[in-house]
Amino acid sequence: MTSPETTDLSQIKEEYSVEGGLDVEEESESDTSPPEIDRPWKPEQIRVNSKQFSLRNALDMIDDGTLELAPDFQRGRVWKLGQKSRLIESVLLQIPLPAFYFAEDTDGAMRVVDGLQRLSTIHDFVRGGEKSGFALKGVEYLKTVVEGARFEDLPAPWKRRINNAQIMAHVIDPTTPPDVMYDIFKRINTGGTPLNAQEIRHCMSNKRSRNILKRMTSTDEFNRATKWRNHIRMNDREMALRFAGFWLLGVDGYAKYSAMDPFLQHTTTLLDDERAVPTDRAEQLMADFDRAMKNARLLFGEHAFRKWPLGGNGKNPINRALFETWSIVLAGYAPEDLTRRRDAIVEAARRLMTSDYTYLEAITASTGGLRRVKYRFEEAAKAAEAGK
Known part of the structure; x- marks a missing residue:
């Protein structure tokens, strides 16, 4: 040989x-190797609907199990405390969050497929309590107001600002074939650490x-x-x-x-x-x-x-x-x-x-x-x- x-x-x-x-x-791939597979998806197979939720609504769905955060997903929870705190600060500053992507099951339940780190962080802060919640550290613009505060420490108006914040979610319809759904997510999987x-x-x-x-x-x-x-x-x-x-x-x-x-x-x-x-x-x-x-x-x-x-x-x-x-x-x-x-x-x-x-x-x-x-x-x- x-x-x-x-x-x-x-x-x-x-x-x-x-x-x-x-x-x-x-694993290395040869520059001359052909693409893995040709996928001539038909446009009618791609079904994505846009929905708006308040953060309170999204957190309630997480708690009652109708919105799943992919358990055992370790890499998605490696944000450092400063990153988490600045995300919460962005919500308090009323800066719109990037859109989320959810995949819907035939029974109406949904799974987070893009935005897991953001939603996990917000859920931990708001609903985590002393066990899994965290105190803000390293905020940039609201240092004199919220530095060191947990959610329960915030004044009522600030709590309402978080709960009432609106998020946009693109929901992949359950009739979308699994391979098409997988390719959709590969295309939009570009933020943070892909x-x-x-x-x-x-x-x-x-x-x-x-x-x-x-x-x-x-x-x-x-x-x-x-x-x-x-x-x-x-x-x-x-x-x-x-x-x-x-x-x-x-x-x-x-x-x-x-x-x-x-x-x-x-x-x-x-x-x-x-x-x-x-x-x-x-x-x-x-x-x-x-x-x-x-x-x-x-x-x-x-x-x-x-x-x-x-x-x-x-x-x-x-x-x-x-x-x-x-x-x-x-x-x-x-x-x-x-x-x-x-x-x-x-x-x-x-x-x-x-x-x-x-x-x-x-x-x-x-x-x-x-x-x-x-x-x-x-x-x-x-x-x-x-x-x-």
Whole structure:
């Protein structure tokens, strides 16, 4: 095999955010690779209505559950106290807030898909009380008036000013197809620190898929294999979702999409539908995932799901393509079998990451391409049979 000319496979870059290193390898895309998928949406499929709410009305809907703030969404709540305080100050100054986006369910309930940080901050300040509320600190224009004050400390006119403030929300109609809804949000997701793909899916999904992914990534086995727990940018949930997608649909099912985003969006929709994935099947999915995590740790130790070529012992970031392939492959083996053949399997896997440039390309660049997905699954399956 010849070395690729356009991709430097020796460079391993870790993804970073404002929170620091994320312990996940950055996926690179070739400049010459085609777009992931063509989406010729029909205009009539896009249904977005604009509605006006008072902040009091919006906070009441949050409290009674008709407006959901996407529980377990960690990255959306990392604003520092000064940022939160200046947002509240803006409301007190009667500065209009940017528009929000909500996604409506068929039962009329809504989920916040853009503006989560702002609404969470306002709800915490107004309704949080001493437990989760906060005192204003670092305001700029009302320092002598509200600095250090909690909501209950404000004079009645100031409280009314917050409660009566009007917000504009663009509500995505439930008849809008899920893929169209996902694309709409990707287009308008530009403010602050833009959400990554899994954070978008989390905001737009229902409780069932969120609970399944949370259970998958909250186990001791997952934590031992990855050293992740409650990943700040939801990369843990994305890894679990990738496993679920290939476990449910296989590589042949992926071929229908030949791109990761629509494949994972469809998987989310399946997990949300109990008819598509009954409870007993969801339980089997989670059990197989747990077995895969145990087996990966058993074989590769601290290098599980990380590039580990022969001659190198540094601990690299987790690689998404390695995670999805090896987790699926290892889910089908008994630990006793793998223990007996451990040295042979590890040798075969590391050799792939050392001298098979086609395999290295398949786990490094343009990893969503169908040919590369098929190749890395085939080669991981062969390596797992080593020593027999």
